[in-house]
Amino acid sequence: MSTTELLDPTSERRPAARQRVTRPSSLKGLTVGLLDISKPRGDVFLDRLEELLSGRGVEVLRFRKPTFTKPAPVDLRYEIRVKCDAVVEALAD
């Protein structure tokens, strides 16, 4: 008996491990983006979140994906990155 050689059916790559941005210790003075992925009732959740954050003096910006079935467009991701210090994405059903 000998070893069998098989051919790898995968892409032979792992997505480069990305380092997460460190979590802010406080939201004071920061801008938080709220991303609605366009699922029904996602806005209900985010409206309440906006209320709570604004009540604590946090600046809130709202964003919305055109459709929940596709990744966020590059421009939208860029806009969130340059305008916000943190982001909350609402997955709702």
Next chain:
Amino acid sequence: MPGVYASGVDLPDGYVAFVKASCPTCQLVAPALVRLWETRAPLTVYSQDDPAFPQGAEPLDDTDLRFSYEAHIEVVPTLLRLQAGVVVDRLEGWLRTDWERVTGINELGAGLPPYRAGCASRTLDPGMPEQLAIRYGGEKLRSRGVEVAEQEDEFEAMSEWGWTDGLPIVPPTRARVLRMLEATSRDPQDVVAVVPPDLAECTVEKAAINALMAGCRPEYLPVVLTALEAACTTEFNIHGLLATTWSAGPVIIVNGPVAQRIGMNSGGNVLGQGNRANATIGRALQLIVRNVGGGRPGGVDRATHGNPGKYTFCFAEDEHGSPWEPLSVERGLPAGTSAVTLFAGSGVQPLVDQQSRTADSLARTLAACLQAVAHPKLALTWDAVLVVSPEHARVFNEAGWTKARLRESLDGLLRRPGAEMVRGAGGIAEGMPASLAGAEIPKFRPGGLLIVHAGGTAGMFSAIIGGWASGAVGSEPVTREVRE
């Protein structure tokens, strides 16, 4: 056939002959080779089978076919003439005048007939090209090899590595992959598609490996490649289809001559098990998404239920028995073209009507059942495929209904007053937005209902394959020609 050939192998300059003792033409040519040897001309003879043949010409042993393979020998005898490492003459078989011209010896073929065709080189024996490609032609394949240890069970190993969908797969050995690749003229390193969710390039080679693992025969590969191309378009959106919590997965509908040629099922049990092409083509696409794209249940695949069709869902339309034009023709391709149509399908809901003998009554049954796709109070956001059986198609055919006529009827029957469909109506919170209360709402968007003819000849049943988020917000059915 004299000509100038570049040679990438290390053959000696002068004359180089390839022969095998089991070839009658080589036996016939042996005296000429011995005569050439005796002139002290620079001659090297490689023998593919008997290292002692031809006696008197001091042959070299090429029973492992290394030199024959690297010199691309297809016929024996072949006589090459090399100058400074370059093949400047190449003769295949025996043509006395050519051999005498190339060797410059007038009486080289004295007593021999003017012409004899050669025999096939041993490099072309059945199964040999793949073996030699593995032995000497490893450069063709780029995928890394993975070793299964001696004491390891290869099926268990492949399962542990996450290569399977839960069912066993065919182990992708080099020989099998090379055989699969013979079914296409495309270069193994051609990129077929960029596969979500990892957006990894899938080469013909990677597609072939996964098709092989799924159980495909080589002749299915062109269908698999086309299905992969269609699935990875922006319109079809396999990324979203994979990621959705909804049950849907890719459904492949095959039209045109390729379906019959590769033995696909379009008749009895068409949406069920038992046909190798149906079973493995759909599975190949899913294995590519899993292995190349990195899309797996629990990872990017977030389906709440999924459906058994996510193992494999592929079938052919019964065009021969259909009273109507095939789906691919309706979708814009010329009749007789082989094609695949990709549909984001959530599963099969069969329907029964054994009483209708008029087209109108049967259309009402179909509409009533289609209304339930996803939710009877939701419309326009789910597509569907209606699979009409031969017995149901017969009712329409006898009434002279074209497919267009059936569509027209269904369009009318599938409109409901908005008041019945809005949220809260009928005591059901789910439904269409209240703003549509005054509107008449069609169940399907234009182009959202696909109609195909398939199934066994007995049974007053049809089947509905429900869809997923339709159109630009989700998935658009995509039809592509299969190029073989």
